[in-house]
Amino acid sequence: MTRQELISAAFAAREKAYTPYSHFKVGAALLAKDGRVFTGCNIENATFTPTNCAERTALFKAVSEGVTEFAMIAVVGSKEGERNTLVTSPCGVCRQALYEFCGPEMPVLMAKSEDDFVEMTLGELLPLGFGPANLG
Incomplete structure (x- = not known):
């Protein structure tokens, strides 16, 4: 999969984001090492704390x-x-959350287009992220 496709x-x-409060819509596409793509959008909540970001929606x-190995993620957002x-x-x-599964070398694409x-x-x-290796 190309960067542009992701x-x-x-x-x-x-486009599926639920943002009745901020009106700031975010989308993410997470490419698994096996080639599958998992997408996510931000989902807001009136009490704010339960709000979930697009990247974590895709990751979760x-x-x-059962997929825990990833190659790349793309993130886009705007009002x-x-x-x-x-x-x-x-x-x-x-x-x-991404660091837990992806480590420091994974590319993150942050796009306008x-x-x-x-x-x-x-x-x-x-930088100096804390991951599973820090506990071993």
């Missing part, structure tokens, strides 16, 4: 299906009805 899948997932869907003008990066909680994106590793986004 970003396109994230844009499609963003994958893990619930409802607006065109992407900035990249949207995973929040700190999502960075930590299929052809305009920033690519960083998870380790660049979460």
